[in-house]
Amino acid sequence: MKKKRLVILGGGESGVGTALLAKAKGYEVFVSDKGIIKEKYKKVLIHNEIEWEEQKHTESKILNAYVVMKSPGIPEKVALVQQLINKEIPVISEIEFASKYTKATIVGITGSNGKTTTATLTDHILKQELNVGLAGNIGDSFAKQVLEEDYKNYVLEISSFQLDGIVDFKPQIAVITNITPDHLDRYNYQFENYIASKFSIAKNQTAEDYLIYDADDEVITNWLKTHPVQSTLLPFSLVKVIENGAYLKQENIIITIDNNQIIMPTNKLALEGKHNLKNAMAASTVAHLLKIRKQTIRESLQNFQGVEHRLEHVLKINKVQYINDSKATNVNATYYALESMDAPTIWIVGGVDKGNNYEELFPFVNEKVKAIICLGVDNEKLMSTFGGMVDVIAETQFMTEAIKMAYKIAENGDNVLLSPACASFDLFENYEDRGRQFKEAVRNL
Template sequence: MISEKVHTKRATVVGGARSGRAVARLLAEAGGKVFLTEQDAPSGGTEAALNAAGIEYEFGGHTADALDADFLVLSPGVPTQATIVQRALRAGLAVYSEIEAASWFCDAPIVAITGTNGKTTTTSLTGHVLRTAFADAPGREVIVAGNIGYPFSDCVLDAEPTDVVVLEVSSFQLDHVDTFRPRVSVVLNITPDHLGRYDHDFGAYAQAKHNIFCNQGEGDVVVYNRDDGDVRGAAEQAAVEQGVRPMAITRKEVPAAGAGLRDDRIVLRTDEEDDPLMPQNELALRGRHNVYNSLAAAVSARVMEVENDVIRESLSGFEGVPHRLEEVCTVDGVLYVNDSKATNVNAVWYALESFDRPIVLIAGGRDKGNDYTDLKPLVRDQVRAVVALGESAETVIRELGAEADVHHRADTMEAAVRQARHAAQPADVVLLSPACSSFDMYENYEDRGDTFRRLVETML
């Protein structure tokens, strides 16, 4: 299969960022004739690395050479609307995503996780559960990769059939899948995000998410959030041959063959028998949204035949994900929390819901057309002060400022942290949860969160 798809074939990789470079190396190693095209200038050392791998390339634009190929592979940052992609499609060339191309080389079972919010946490948590389970199984590894920051293409050749690959998969990576088939697919939630990529068509964005289970069949499992109507309808309609494992927390009954809550206890259900797992308050992660994330990890682990005691130990001992409700430290009785990864309104809603004490909220950045309406009741009830930061500061103040007791505008993160410290009272939470991307001031959300953490730690 691999030799037919890649060996001696001409493959053009569009996009020279991390995933693009990784899949170019993978295809070249498999015997393909690879050409990488990137519209921007190369970063330091990129050309030397491509030369060493025998990969031809162009930077600064896409020429006709890019279409001299048997197929194209897109780096996740390259949209279908890009001119080079449209030209390829009109020419009848096959177009694949990076995650699709990497999957051609994977003999290990895949647990693939998507959703608008929570996918990084759930991917990390699922990997943690499986690694705990495999700790006493020499030679059996768990590989955690994908949108979480480690390209699938960089690690797929290391995966043995006895290993398990846990992938965080974004909608961008699920565009242009063809044969990608996880053993377990997980869909956490779908809410409006990245709609500019999909011509502001929520249905197209949702369909990209649904592609995660489009190739699954007999023996595979779909884990999905039954409380999310957009997820439920698509999963239940598509999952004819696949096993279905719903999860829900809004009803008293535990879903058949799935997971839910009863009397504040997490319950797994298989073969119409309840299997109590643990009290909800023993979960390591706070917040209602993390109950869903924990349920998804638990069900996925059970499908992979992990025992309940291992799942219980893992869910109670997990230390969390950097930049996602990350507790930095407590200063003068105020807890400082880094939630820089909250780049949309729904993520901020989950963050605000996670605390039962007053909050000083730092929000703002590069706005993605946010509608802050759903946040207003939570801000009104829980937020003592709003500190607005970045390009969208005026929008944040206009939409949310009146809901809090006070509001401030800050031009830098240093000023935002200083104003938040002044506004906070003992036992409050200072929460960086921006609802926006970081690209107005920072290279990425990690850079933004690291800056916040560093500034807070200088207070100690």
């Protein structure tokens, strides 16, 4: 019998993880990357005798595939992907492929913002009592973990790009943190295409499965009215009373599932800000479903350290707090950051604008921001949008320069916040690189 041929487009974390799992499951595997494959991944491919190529896609070796696993970074519009689709060769994501080889309980978490914090927090709570792997958009690839660890439970942070490549994938528990316009360049600038992509996390769910979502998010609630799902719904809200799900009552989170209720005081939560109350509600609801003890959930919420580059308190220098929120790559994320500021703020913003509309930030800028430092190659839109709102607005293309400017302007009790609302690729490798440079520049003051 001829081996089934799996072609993998993209030799990064998800590609190489899938290659290892596929080889172990008896596939003939070929990895093709249009860019350069990182040294550490090349070593793994060579060591495991997996055929690969870089800086090109050899069509004759790709168009004869039985199935293709595409890295989430490659858009569907690419000619090669279109050729595969026209030939009716299935093009799937790592999440789809790997999920076929595990019997684990899967918690899938998606959303425009908050998914990394919610996934990391959920993992932090569950691993106190369960055998859990954290994967998807974070850490080691899901496929590699299925091969090497095969945990009993997985918490997967899943992007819309990963969801675009699913066929049968079905998490027993799905979470949608929120949906705001993001990555619209990948969805023909149609917001509803992006919404549909996020909701595909629930498309294979049945009434035995759960969908946890933000009931205060009109995009989500309106979509559910016109596109009902089979899942058992567990909404969470800061303003409504929720019978089945989670809500806020005075200073407590109340979670009810099948008349089984738990109460979590919010006054000791480690993470600040309204959006983190929601992330805590989502994570606690998952934990309650998986029968984690109340005391464990409470303690975990109180000692959780947060996620790097997400409202990360770096240092206090001369009574000025420096905060790294480099992970804020869209306006909605920066909205949460500015909302949670409780002192006059010097805001560092800018990068690759994805068609941003900054209007929703105006109230916070007027109320809390005393100076703006634009850090990007092209800052014109920011300068014209915010120029009249603050006394000081400056621009630079160097992180060290931005920090020096902020240091000069800052007074006792101020915050210096890096929350760019934009992608980082104009001046940095990625948002992590941007965040690390911020931290380094602050430490060098």
